[in-house]
Amino acid sequence: MTNDTRSVISLRVNDATHRLCLDNRRTLLDALREDTGHTGPKKGCDHGQCGACTVLLDGRRVLSCLTLAVTAEGAEVTTVEGLAGDGELRPIQQAFVRLDGFQCGYCTSGQLCSAVGMLAEHAAGWPSAVTADLCPDGPAPALDAAEVRERMSGNLCRCGAYPSIVRAILEEAR
Amino acid sequence: MNAESSVPTAAGAVGVARPRVEGRAKVTGGARYSADEPVPGLAFGAVVVSTITRGRVLDIDVAAVQDMPGVLGVIDHRNAPRLNPEAGHFFGPDGGLRLLQDDVIPHAGRPIALVVGETPEQAYAAAQALPVVYDVRPHDTEFFFGHPAGRPASALFDGPVDVGDVDAELAASAVVVDERYGTPEEHCSAMEPHSATAWWEGERLQAVDSNQGPYQIAVTLATLFCLPPERVRIRVEHVGGGFGSKGMCGPQLILAVMAATRFGRPVRVTLTRDQVFLATAQRPATDQVIRIGADADGRLRAIDHVAAFELSPLAEYIEGCTELTKTLYAAPAIRTRLTAVPLDILPPYSMRAPGAAPGSFALESAMDELAERLEMDPLELRLRNEPVVGPVSGLPFSSRNLVACLRQGARRFGWADRDHRPRMRREGSLLVGTGLAATSFSTGAFPSTASITAEPDGTFTVVVAATDLGTGARTALTAIAADALEVGVEKIGLRISDSDLGPAWSAGGSRGTASWAWAITEAAAKMRGPERPATVTADTAHLLGELPSRERHAYSAVFAEVTVDPATSEVRVRRLLGLFAVGRVINPLMARSQVIGGMVGGLSMALHEEGVRDPVSGRHVNPDFAGYHIAAHADVPDIEAEFVPDHEPGLPMGVKGAGEIGNVGTAAAIANAVWHATGVRQRQLPIRLDRVLED
The missing domain is CATH 3.10.20.30 (Beta-grasp domain)
Structure with a gap:
């Protein structure tokens, strides 16, 4: 070669x-x-x-x-x-376990990395397709369930753990 | 344990909400799925599938790729090992397993060669480059009810019934609904593509494979390759979802074994996503006609349910659409008939809630239409037709808590305030509607073995060849073993996921937990006997025969609220509530996840999923997640699920299955809600924009 x-x-x-x-x-x-x-x-x-x-x-x-x-x-x-430093799970990982944000677990690493990246995007003021106010000088959009669902829609879960995943992410966002 | 006795259980682990035992592994990337297993000296196999639907392979030009970098070789029908034609599964011999045995192409997407290379890139590059010449023959993939090839379906289960005088009762009915319902080909679409790694250790074949039951798969594989069963070992630590598609010996495993044998080294075969669509089992399309007759007060006089589904001449299969019709409602006359239509398609197989999901869509849509014509509350219609015994079988119900599901669900959902006339609710520009469906799914157990060893340190090693596809089996069986042995869960060391652990039923048919739990509780009873042996083994095969004949089912009532935008025809599910009677709930946290997941699958079936075939080529036109949409985050509201008190007296711990029941009623509940919002019936799934479109 x-x-x-x-x-x-x-x-x-x-x-x-x-x-x-x-x-x-x-x-x-x-x-x-x-x-x-x-x-x-x-x-x-x-x-x-x-x-x-x-x-x-x-x-x-x-x-x-x-x-x-x-x-x-x-x-x-x-x-x-x-994601977990020094063996201690991050709060969002703990929330996934506690709230059962997965079943088979195959999509979970993607959901977790995506959630961490998504929260950073949101903190940086990035809007999404469901953000009502797109004015650049306006306040950062509140991260409600609809925002999380929209922003996380690139991560499929066939087990249908979406409701628990959204709950875990919202807990982390608070 | 005697059949029908209830097992006394101390207040223990069963019934307690506990996170999954493998939770930490799954959120840190430590959980190993079959393609994650490190194996030294691994080669990679890339599958080549047929691009034509019917015909013959005239030539595969192996020489054209043999010298490409890293290519070890190609296996096709000219050099593949001969396979045993008797190998099959639950439904009998399966021609779908006999890969690379001849030049015949029975369906599009049929594996016709495996290219093996040192790296995945090298194998795939050669597979893409491999020239194949076909002799194309005419095909038939067009499914419909009256297809001339149709024949009575196998009666292994859901056979035809005819009680009472259906025609006379229909003639005497004040109202008759006579409608036709259809569901398309649907794909299990587990997130983990099927992957197998096979190698030989001396005389013993070893494989790591993504499947729903390593013992059953090992038996099939041994039969297929004419090996004594003890020379085959299959392991499967974590499985990335199955939903039926991993219930059989998959092409990945068969081809990996062929390659490991031929090249004398470990070979991994992982299907690409489009191959998962094309070459692993799908739910067949169904076409169903239901006639229901009732008196003016809503009492049913007759149900006539005839259903057709497609299959392949290669393998028998039953999509038992009419099973529900035999037990859900009381009617003096019930008639069912199932027709199988052989076509040039991949052999279909069980997908989550097989039979019941399409069957209940038809039955529960028809019941809603009946309520409409009777100008009656659909909830009341169902309550009014609650049977005392099995309407067809005459058998008593082991336990039946559908009414509790309906009533509690109605209360919680706010059903009492509903105006039952369609198209009465608007919010801004949106039409709003609600709908419900009642459902059941049969429950029971299959033979399994388990063994328990009392360790010197006071712990117990519990061994059963179960699998955990994400169902929570590891966690549930740990709790069951702890209670059966009357110790804490920390004393239980559970070993599953290995065919060497002995005969066991697969994770399927909503019978995994019940089957494995039975074997574990039997073994535990021996362990606690007067002799206190160090190791005990139990086999439930003989006990199953002692189980008295009963109607044994899990039940649910599903309530949905949708909005429909009349400008775009977009349907959004805003609320979804399911009430479930699934016997004793082993772990409420996981059980809720499982039934909610089932409802998400039902929502996806209602609104999104449709395997589309091009009639000219016979091929799937949407074999990927861009074309075949499964519900994503943005499609799914915050779903609610609750359990009503329930107990299955015939099975240990009082459990029924929860794997399929969540899936069953949701599609009809949503379709009924769409009618309520718009006044337009949805008799063909999925409820696409063009089917909702306003004139």
Whole structure:
């Protein structure tokens, strides 16, 4: 195999650096799962349609199945494995467990990373399709259930845990 | 334990809301699903599926891809190992399992080759490049009730019944509803695509596979590959949802075993999302005609329910749409008949609430139409036709708490204030309507074994080949074992998810928990006997035969409120409430999640889900989540679910299943609410914009 089809990159995942020689076609999702041992992010569709692969790239939520790994060099990747620091679950993880915000758990890592990214987007004043007041100088939209549902709609859950997920996210937002 | 005795249980773990035992693993990414298992020396298989619907493979040009980087080889019908044609499942031999055995293509999406490579990218690149030449033959994928190929469905269950004189009773009825209802092909769409990793350890075949019952799958796989069962071991730690689609020995597993055998190393085969749509079981389309006759006071005189569903000539299957009709309401005359229409499609199989979900959509829509024509409260119509014994079987009900579900639900929902005339409520520009449905789903148990070992440290190791698809089986069985052994849950070490743990029923048919719990309580009873053995094993096969014949069902009443925008035809579900009688509730937190999840599935069935086939090519045109929409966050309101006191006297701990009942009534409740909002009946699912569109 020639160097045309592979690249050596440094990937920062959950505060650790991985030096990898990757097929240029390798997605960030596959690199995490197959090369750095992070199987928390899941492959639900490989087409950016389900959200199970959601991770944080420099704090922003991205679909890792639609991100080529070589483009993530230099960025800080956070997966579900990196959400809990020092073994202590984050409040939103605790809320998911306590309120039963999942059943099979396959979409959960995506839901959690997406929720963390979404809360940051909201805190930064980003509107959504259901935000009534889009005036840039207006107050930040209140994060009610309708806002959470709209902003989280890229993360499918076939078990139908949506009501508990929304409750857990609203608890975290408070 | 004698059949029909109730098990005395100390105030213990059962009935207590507890988070899942694997909760922490699931929120930290530590829970391992089948594609997550690290296996040294792993190769990857990419599946090639047929792009034509019927015909033959004339050529697969393996040489064209053999030298592509990383390609280990290609398996097709010319070099695949021979499989045992007797292998099958619940319904008998299944031609759907006999992959790569000949050049015949029986349906679109049929796996025709597996390309194996060192990396996923290399395998998929070669699979995409693999030239296939077909001989295309005409196909028939067009399903409808009177299809000339139609024949009576297998009567393994939901066979035809004819009690009373249906025609005379209909003729004597003051009001008769005679309508036709349809449901489309629907896909289980578990979030985890089917994945299997197989390898040989000496003479023993090992596999990690996403499925709903490792023991049953191991037996099927052993039969298929003509291996003694003890030479096959299948494990499945966490499963990313099944909903029926992982109940069978899947193509991923069959192909992974072929590849591991051929290439002498571990091979992982994971279906792509479109392959999950194309090559794993779907709910067949149904076409149903219901005639209900009633007196002016709402008492039913007759129900005539004839239903057709599609299947494949490759495998028998029953979509038991008419089962509900035999037990839900009292009527002196009831007649049902099921027709199977063989078409050139993938063999359908059980999807969540098989039979009952499409059947109840038809029956409960028809009941609502009857209430409309009688100018009667649909709730009252149902209460007025409550049977004392099984209307067809004549058997007593083991326990029947539908009335409690209806009454409590009505109170909580505010049903009493409803104006039953349609199109009477408006809020701004929106039309508002409410609807309800009553439902049941049969309950029972299948044979299982379990063993318990008393460990020296005072703990107990409880072993049963159960699976947890997200149902909460791990947590529920831990509680059941703790109570059965009269110890705290911290004393229980539960081992599941492994075919080596002995014969056990799969997670399916709403019978997983009941079947496994029975084996565990039997073993626990032996453990607590006078001899106090260190290890006990129990097999419930003989006990099931002693269970007296009864009508055994879980019940629910579902209430829905929708808004319809007359300008856009958009239907939004604003409120959804379900009242459930599911026997004793093992863990209210998880049980609520399960039935709410079922209602979300029912909402999705009502409004979104439709597998669409192109009649010209016979192929699915929407095999992905962009084209086949399943309910997303924004579609789902804050759903309420409550349990009424209930107890199943024939089963240990008094449990009934909760897996399917949540799904059953929701579609009809929503369709009835859409009628109430708009005055337009919705007899074909899903309730698409064009079907709601105002003139």
